[in-house]
Amino acid sequence: MKQIISAVALLVPDYDDGLAYYVGVLGFDLIEDTELAPGKRWVLVAPKGSSETRLLLAKADGSDQEQAIGSQTGGRVFLFLTTDDFDRDFAAMSAQGVTFLEDPRCEPYGKVVVFQDPFGNKWDLIQPA
Incomplete structure (x- = not known):
């Protein structure tokens, strides 16, 4: 299955x-x-x-759903966008004015940065290690 x-x-x-x-x-x-x-x-x-x-x-x-826009996870990162080329996508997103909440960093699981969509949702952009 x-x-x-x-x-x-x-x-x-x-x-x-x-x-x-x-x-x-x-x-x-x-x-x-x-x-x-x-x-x-x-x-x-x-x-x-x-x-x-x-x-x-x-x-x-x-109104209940309107209040939940951008906070479906209570302020935590909600979605994880995995990429095969972090630097390419970070540069393209930066050029488009995407809001990053931190500088890119390297973690044991890969290169990552948190960004936020205009609705308040937090995302990780990740290239796995």
Whole structure:
């Protein structure tokens, strides 16, 4: 048996704002953008070269979800973007104005830096050791 996590829901204030950042700034691929009902869409994005896990950009619905935007993990790093070339991606992200919360560092598990999306979610950019 094979199972995978096919998508992780990520709350955003607006679908198009999410697309502007993840596709426009980070360079993710738009996998699907399907209207389900008026004001509701199924929007999947994924990093270049990713073949399994996607982000489902979920527009916050109601005040409870709006308050959770950017804090789905209580302030911890939420998502981990693994790369095969840290320096290339760090430079490209820096050129796009990505907000880094620290300087890159080397850890036993690899080279890493924490960045934050415009919605408040913390990410690790990691090149494994």
